[in-house]
Structures are given as C-alpha cells and as structure tokens.
Amino acid sequence: MSEVEQTLSIIKPDAVERNLDxxxxxxxxxxxxxxxxxxxxxxxxxxxxxxxxxxxxxxFYNDLCEYLSSGPILVMVLEKxxxxxxxxxxxxxxxPKKAEEGTIRKSFGISIDKNSVHGSDSAExxxxxxxxxxxN
Numbered sequence: 233m234s235e236v237e238q239t240l241s242i243i244k245p246d247a248v249e250r251n252l253d254x255x256x257x258x259x260x261x262x263x264x265x266x267x268x269x270x271x272x273x274x275x276x277x278x279x280x281x282x283x284x285x286x287x288x289x290x291x292f293y294n295d296l297c298e299y300l301s302s303g304p305i306l307v308m309v310l311e312k313x314x315x316x317x318x319x320x321x322x323x324x325x326x327x328p329k330k331a332e333e334g335t336i337r338k339s340f341g342i343s344i345d346k347n348s349v350h351g352s353d354s355a356e357x358x359x360x361x362x363x364x365x366x367x368n
Contacts, residue, residue, distance in 0.1 A: 234343050235313065236311060236317055237254065237315040238309050238311045239311075239319045239351060239358040239362075240262055240350075240352045240358055241318045241351050242305050242306070243306040244346070244347070244348075245302045245305060247349065250261055254318075260281035260322070262317070263310050266308040266310070266311045267309070268309040268310070269366055270307065270309070271311040272304050272306050272307075272310040273307060274304050275300055275334045276301060277297055280297040281362070283361070284296050292345070307365045309366060310361050315358075316319070316351070316352055316353070316355050316358055319351040320351055323351050324337040326346045328341025328342065336349050
C-alpha cells in the first residue's frame with residue numbers, strides 16, 4: 233500500500249522570471265498535491281553548488297549551479313501519496329522536447345537546462361533536499 237510522502241519541488245528561475253509560479257502551483261494542487269511549505273528565495277552560487285553536490289562530477293554541474301543561482305526560485309514541500317513518483321511523472325522528462333504532452337516541462341520548459349521545475353528523485357533525496365531549504 234502506498235503511503236503519503238513529501239517531496240521537494242523547485243520552480244526554477246526561468247519559470248519565475250516568466251511569472252509562471254502561480255500557474256505551476258495550481259497544476260500541483262489540481263493533481264492532488266498539498267503545498268505544505270513554500271518560500272521564494274535567491275540562492276548564492278555556493279548554495280546551489282551545495283544543493284547539486286550529487287552532480288559535481290558531471291560536465292553540466294557548473295552551468296546547473298550558475299543557472300539555479302541566476303534568479304529567484306520558489307521552493308516548496310509537496311505532499312501526496314507516492315509524492316516523489318507522482319511529481320516526477322507530472323514534471324515530465326528533463327528535456328522538454330522529450331517530455332509527454334500535459335507535463336509541466338512540456339508546457340513550460342525552454343531547454344534541457346531551463347526546464348522550469350526540479351523535483352526530488354527519491355524519498356531519501358527528498359528528505360535531504362527538504363532539510364536543505366527548510367532547516368528548522
């Protein structure tokens with residue numbers, strides 16, 4: 233039986249810049265997610281580097297960190313049954329061109345880098361990512 237989980241979602245700088253944050257939030261709500269916490273912040277590059285540390289050996293790491301710290305982002309804790317998987321399905325493929333119709337990245341993503349949203353890829357990473365942005 234599936235259980236209620238929490239996952240982290242980030243509305244990235246390209247989407248915030250285009251004033252899509254409310255529209256994207258409403259998509260989450262329409263799809264049964266509860267937004268438990270949210271805040272709009274601007275990361276420094278060193279904070280983005282910490283957040284994406286898991287990718288530091290990959291060739292896109294520096295560009296990813298530059299981009300995430302390039303403008304305001306909206307970070308949210310989403311809750312729902314099987315939230316991690318449900319959010320990943322709703323976001324769509326990393327590359328908007330390959331994402332399925334009706335997904336957030338297909339609808340709003342500009343490129344593989346500027347794909348409008350981030351979501352945790354596992355329940356373990358969700359806990360780490362939520363803690364990163366919402367330390368008590």
